[in-house]
Amino acid sequence: MTSPELILKTTPPRLLSGVVKRDLVHSFWTSARERSAIVLAAPAGFGKTTVLLQWRYQWMEHGARVAWLNVDAQDEPVRFALALLHALGNASGAVVFSTLAAQCENKAEQGMAILTALLGEVALLRTEIVLMLDDAERLPDVTLRTSLSYLLLNAPANLHVVIGSRAALPLPISEMVAKKSLAVLKAEELRFRLEESIDLLDRRLEGRLSVHESAKLHEAVQGWPIGLQFAISRLEYEDDLAAAINTFSAREGDLQDYFVDALLHDLTTAEADFLVQIAILDYLQAELCEAVTGRAEAGNLLNHFAKETPLIMAGPEDWVRLHPLARDFLLERLEHRPRTEQVELHARASRWFAGRERFHEAAHHALAAGDEAQAQAYAARSLWLLGAQGKLTEARQWLAFIPPRLLASDMSLKLVAAWVLALSGRSDEALRIAMKAAADPASTPLRRMIALRVAGGAAIYADRLGLVAELVARWPTATTVDDPLYVAAPLNGSAIVALHAGHSSKVRELAAQxxxxxxTGSMRLASALARTMTGLSHLWEGSACQAEAVLQPALIKTEREEGRRSTIACNYAAVLAAAMLRRGQPDAAHALLADRLDVIEEGFPDIVLVAYDTLVRIALDKGDERRALAALDNLDSLAKRRQLPRLQLHCVSEQVRIHAMSRRNETVSTLVTNLDDLAPAFRRKAHLSFLEHYLLVASTAKAYAAFARNHLDEAERQLQCADALAHQLGRSYDMQVLKVLRALLAKQRGTTEAAALMSEAIDLARLGGNVRLLADAHPDATRVACELHLLSPDEQTTGPEAVEATSPSPASSSAPPPVQQGLLTAKEAEILHLLNKGMPNKLIARALGISSETVKWHLKNLFQKLSAGTRRHAVGRARLLGLVSE
Structure with missing residues (x-):
């Protein structure tokens, strides 16, 4: 091997400026950096080389010597060993590696001897050595199975081997994982999370995209890093970004060229044809692909593409799916093929799905094959399961497609249609159909249960809680029906009644049943509703942590199986966003709601309320009162369209709170009158169950109004009323908010009760993980709590005002002292300097442009180096050592 070749192979590529440092990838490195080996295994376009280069700099910052080697198909064992010697010699500066290379040149039989000598010399260096091997999938099989395996299994304690590969490698990975000496980072971990995509798009496009638009783009590329880069390249010079996002596809431009050149170039004609043919399918499975394409090797081809390319993604259960951009690209090619071929492919798919009673998919393919009559018949048979699974968008589309004569002639089908109507804002129509069927003496027990379930769903969506309780009471006590859905339906009905009665433990008991x-199957929506109510019960109890624990894993699973905009995913996201906001993560909360609000608005009222409350508070956090009020106007319009007075109640009460904070007393007076005008709606039978809820919300709003006018006696009266109602309804979080307001009232009056009330509220908030309690209760709450010395430094920055007030000005920040040689890194010294100034983690992260997780990681190292156990102890030790001044 020539010297120029060695130089090129051992020279790392340039890390482009502006590359995002990803917290999740950094956290993985932090947890895995002590392992003997790390493998990054992902297909093309996932940014493996970029991650390796970032890690290279991080290791070097920590004093490690990092060797780089681009491997290729010519690297037989001896050539590979010689290249390793040169890479290690360049990185370490040790002459011994060059000497070994000269001695072993052209000695083909000594490959393993060279490696043994190399490992021995690495061990003698007694410093941390990192060896990075990129493009490892190109290595000859003999090198992988002998040389690289030997290297991994015999690495000395000071050597870390980091491997980037597009494909799984024949290495002793399971053995090393069992010994905890190896960590693997796969494609799914390298995909951009939604929050990361939003952040990257915001930086690169200079804030020109809304969170909603960024979420749409993220969904289009499915977090595929190179897909996101192509999208940015496409959008950078566009004037109409919204239009460009809506038309973004893989059928033209650079992205099409990438698929042609980088992905299809190495495929055989047969492999390319297979991909084009299966592009008609939403989800893929070996048997289905074999039926559609007629290829017995379909399963092997699917496995190959899943392992070797970014074309295949995980799907529900044992199914997989094509990446949306790849599918779009392949469908464009299918459209240029003869119509007869397309019809035959869809007809085969339709027959396969119908044979397995998957009538939604069967109808879709029958329609695509031009068989409208068969499509209508299948569509009618698909409605029940689609409604039970919460796939309401698809159910509504088929309902519009089915001829009215089919519905009119079949009562069972009419009830199924009523269920879809009930969940589509047409509750009155659904109730009429269902109640008539339930009262019909000729109805069988099964039909009566179906009718009661439909009526219950309509009542829940219409916010008629009293009717829900009546329907549960009418449920047949004995039945031979096998479907567990009809056992779950009354349990869920009882749970939602219990939720609003304040019996949170009862809600969770019923949900568990x-x-x-x-x-799965018919239980999909019912179980999701049970889990959503469990999350709400925790949220209302003031335990944001518990709500997050219940809903986070469920949302991840649902998104993977059904997509972000499915009904169930949107319901989970609405409640989880509220929990994340209370946990002090407004950006994560905003991302959860992005490109979902239109689906959430069709959900049951409690889901709509928590979503809008979250959006309003996020807007206020950002100082955008106009957007907050606009959101409330949207909520008011929705409330009137769906005839939901509870939504109107929250809309008006939140307007009262917002305007009261700015002491717009005339506007507040008008809004309080509007609040009183809503009272009759809650004294009617349909909404009488929410009367106490109305009184709680109204009293709280009136307390804010009284605070604005400085009418302290009126504020006290309203707070006492609200507090009693909150206790009655089991709304613990509302009790905490009211406790903060009572503390503020006591402070204004100069009574000693203020500190005790505020301290208790803060302690309860800490238990539930509600770091925003004070900011959510009142703008003055954080200031008062600080005056009473009740907050730690970190807790003083939970609101936007606190962050702005305490953020350091770049012009006024003095430079950190020089690093004491050999003790602290430059970054540790900067963090120590800011720690000495009393800054909490969030502000340190903001000042240095790094994540809070990175700050925590550096603090851990600081504590170890300074032999300190706390922040204050670390600063004291640093002063003693002369690292910071007094």
């Missing part, structure tokens, strides 16, 4: 019946 529902979940015991499973979460």
């Amino acid at each position: 529902v979940l015991k019946h499973g979460e």
Whole structure:
């Protein structure tokens, strides 16, 4: 091997400026950096080389010597060993590696001897050595199975081998994982999370995209890093970004060229044809692909593409799916083929799905094959399961497609249609159909249960809680029906009644009974509703941590199986966003709601309320009162369209709170009158169950109004009323908010009760993980709590005002002292300097342009180096050592 070749192979590529440092990838490195080996295994376009280069700099910052080697198909064992010697010699500066290379040149039989000598010399260096091997999938099989395996299994304690590969490698990975000496980072971990995509798009496009638009783009590329880069390249010079996002596809431009050149170039004609043919399918499975394409090797081809390319992604259960951009690209090619071929492919798919009673998919393919009559018949048979699974968009589309004569002639089908109507804002129509069927003496027990379930769903969506309780009471006590859905339906009805009665433990008990019946098939929506109510019960109890724990894993699973905009995913996201906001993560909360609000608005009222409350508070956090009020106007319009007075109630009460904070007393007076005008709606039978809820919300709003006018006696009266109602309804979080307001009232009056009330509220908030309690209760709450010395430094920055007030000005910040040689890194010295100034983690992260997780990691190292156990102890030790001044 020539010297120029060695130089090129051992020279790392340039890390482009502006590359995003990803917290999740950094956290993985932090947890895995002590392992003997790390493998990054992902297909093309996932940014493996970029991650390796970032890690290279991080290791070097920590004093490690990092060797780089681009491997290729010519690297037989001896050539590979010689290249390693040169790479290690360049990185370490040790002459011994060059000497070994000269001695072993052209000695083909000594490959393993060279490696043994190399490992021995590495061990003698007694410093941390990192060896990075990129493009490892190109290595000859003999090198992988002998040389690289030997290297991994015999690496001395000071050597870390980091491997980037597009494909799984024949290495002793399972053995090393069992010994905890190896960590693997796969494609799914390298995909951009939604928050990361939003952040990257915001930086690169200079804030020109809304969170909603960024979420749409993220969904289009499915977090594929190179897909996101192509999208940015496409959008950078566009004037109409919204139009460009809506038309973004893989059928033209650079992205099409990438698929042609980088992905299809090495495929055989047969492999390319297979991909084009299966592009008609939403989800893929070996048997289905074999039926559609007629290829017996379909399963092997799917496995190959899943392992070797970014074309295949995980799907529900044992199914997989094509990446949306890849599918778009392949469908464009299918459209240029003869119509007869397309019809035959869809007809085969339709027959396969119909044979397995998957009538939604069968109808879709029958329609694509031009068989409208068969499509209508299949569509009618698909409605029941689609409604039970919460796939309401698809159910509504088929309902519009089915001829009215089919619905009119079949009562069972009419009830199924009524269920779809009930969940589509047409509750009155659904109730009429269902109640008539339930009252019909000729109805069988099964039909009566179906009718009661439909009526219950309509009542829940219409916010008629009293009717829900009546329908549960009418449920047949004995039945031979096998479907567990009809056991779960009354349990869920009882749970939602219990939720609003304040019996949170009862809600969770009933939900657990529902979940015991499973979460697939007809139970999909019922179990999701049970889990959503569990999350709401925790949220209302003031335990944001518990709500997050219940809903986060469920949302991840649902998004993977059904997509972000499915009904169930949107319901989970609405409640989880509220929990994340209370946990002090407004950006994560905003991302959860992005490109979902239109689906959420069709959900049951509690889901709509928590979503809008979250959006309003996020807007206020950003100082955008106009957007907050606009959101409330949207909520008011929605409330009137769906005839939901509870939504109107929250809309008006939140307007009162916002305007009261700015002491717009005339506007507040008008809004309080509007609040009183809503009272009759809650004294009617349909909404009488929410009367106490109305009184709680109204009293709280009136307390804010009284604060604005400085009418302290009126504020006290309203707070006492609200507090009693909150206790009655089991709304613990509302009790905490009211406790903060009572503390503020006591402070204004100069009574000693203020500190005790505020301290208790803060302690309860800490238990539930509600770091925003004070900011959510009142703008003055954080200031008062600080005056009473009740907050730690970190807790003083939970609101936007606190952050702005305490953020350091770049012009006024003095430079950190020089680093004491050999003790602290430059970054540790900067963090120590800011720690000495009393800054909490969030502000340190903001000042240095790094994440809070990175700050925590550096603090851990600081504590170890300074032999300190706390922040204050670390600063004291640093002063003693002369690292910071007094």
